[in-house]
Amino acid sequence: MTVIIISKQERNEYETDRLVTSFNSRNIQARVCHPDNFDIVISSDITKTVLYNGEALEVPKLVLVRLGAGILPFQLAVVRQFEQMGVQSVNASEAINVVRDKLRTGQILASHNIPIPKTMMVRYPIDTGLVEREIGFPCVIKLVTGSYGEGVYLCERKRDYRKLMEFIDTLGAKKTMIVQEYMGHRPGEDLRVLVVGGRVLGAMRRTAPEGDFRANITNGGTGQDFPLDDRIRYLALETAKVMGLDIAGVDLLFTPDGYVVCEANSNPGFRGFEEYCAVDVADRITEYIGFKVQ
Numbered sequence: 246m247t248v249i250i251i252s253k254q255e256r257n258e259y260e261t262d263r264l265v266t267s268f269n270s271r272n273i274q275a276r277v278c279h280p281d282n283f284d285i286v287i288s289s290d291i292t293k294t295v296l297y298n299g300e301a302l303e304v305p306k307l308v309l310v311r312l313g314a315g316i317l318p319f320q321l322a323v324v325r326q327f328e329q330m331g332v333q334s335v336n337a338s339e340a341i342n343v344v345r346d347k348l349r350t351g352q353i354l355a356s357h358n359i360p361i362p363k364t365m366m367v368r369y370p371i372d373t374g375l376v377e378r379e380i381g382f383p384c385v386i387k388l389v390t391g392s393y394g395e396g397v398y399l400c401e402r403k404r405d406y407r408k409l410m411e412f413i414d415t416l417g418a419k420k421t422m423i424v425q426e427y428m429g430h431r432p433g434e435d436l437r438v439l440v441v442g443g444r445v446l447g448a449m450r451r452t453a454p455e456g457d458f459r460a461n462i463t464n465g466g467t468g469q470d471f472p473l474d475d476r477i478r479y480l481a482l483e484t485a486k487v488m489g490l491d492i493a494g495v496d497l498l499f500t501p502d503g504y505v506v507c508e509a510n511s512n513p514g515f516r517g518f519e520e521y522c523a524v525d526v527a528d529r530i531t532e533y534i535g536f537k538v539q
Contacts, residue, residue: 247274247538251324252311254279259516261311263527271535276305280312280320295326306538308334309530313512314345333537340489341511347389347423350488350509357487359480360505362498363426371410376424377403383427399427428507431499435507436471438481439518439526440493442533445478447471447522448497468521476503484509492530 248268252261254277261277268275284296295302308327312320324338344350351364365379376384382403388396400406433453439446450471477497484506485493494513497504515526 247306248276248309248534249305249307249327250275250277250309250311251280251320252277260514260527263515263519264309264311264531267525267527267531268534271531273531273535273538275309280317280323283323285322285326294330295323304330305332307534308332309534310334310336310338310341311512312341313510316341316345335491335534335537336493336511337489337491340491344488344490344509344511347387347508348421351423353487354484354506354509357483359483359487360503362428362505362507365424367422367424373403373407373410376406380424380426382406383429385425385427387423387425389421389423428498428500428505430501434499436477436497436499436504437468437513437518438477438495438497439513439515439524440481440485440490440495441526441529442491442536443482443485444529445473445481446526446529447518447524448473448477448481449518449522451517468517470522480504480506491533 250261250264254261265275265277278297282298284299286294286296288294295304305327308324310324321338321342324334324341328334328338343353348364348366351361354361362385363380365376367376382405383399383401384406386398386400386406386409398409400409435451436448437451438448448471449468451466451468453466480497481493481495484495485491488509490509490511492511492513494510496507496510498507518524519526
C-alpha cells in the first residue's frame, strides 16, 4: 500500500472515486479508509499503533486527508498518529486544525497583510450596538467552524440580527460566532480558486441560486470558468502558504478595488470545478502526491 485516502465517502463520493481512478492510472496503490473505522494504540512499537477495522494496517507512504472543517477530534488524532509514525499527510493535521477555525484563519491572514472582510467575534450577552458600530448592516453571521455554506446567515438589518440572536438564545446554543462585513459589490457571487502543491489550477466564479447569497455549488449554485490574473494568483498562493496547505480551496469576494479572501478550505470539493472549468483536478492532485511518494 502506498497511499491511504481518509474520506467519509458519502459526502465526497465523486471526488474519492476520481482520485482512486487517477491513482490507478499512475500505478500508485491507493486505499480508501473511513475515518471512524480506525483505532489508535499508544505503544513504543510505533509501527503497530494504528488499526483499521481491528486489524493491523500496513504503513503507507502518505495519507491523503479528505476531511475538512467538520473533522472530529478523534479523526484529527488519527492523522496525527500517522504523522508520528513518520507518514506524510496532505494536508497536515496542524494546517487542517487551524484552517477549520474561521476566526484563527482571519487572524493569520490579517497578520500577513492579506485582505479580508472586517471581522469580529461576538459573545453573549450580544451587544448589538457594538456590532452596528464596528461592522454595520447588512452583515454576515458565521459559526466558527463549518463548511459547504452551513452555519452562514445574512442579516440585512439590525432587526434581523437581533431576532437571530434571540432565536439562538432560546435554543440555549450560546456559541461563539463571527460577524463579518458584507461585501455587496457583486452579491451572490464569489471566486473559488484551487491550489495544489504551490500551483494555481484555475478560478471558478460561483453564482448563488435565486433567493440565496451563498454561492456554494453544493447549495445549488452554478459555476463558470474565470480568467486568472496576477492578483488572484497572489492571494490564492499566499493564503495557501501562510495557512500551511498543500491542497487548498481559497474563496475570494469581489470588491470595487479587486478581491478579499473570504476563507480557505483544506478539503475543497472539485466536482463543480472539473465540470465548469475543464480542469482535471484529480489528476493534478495525484501527480503532486506521486512526486511526494517517490
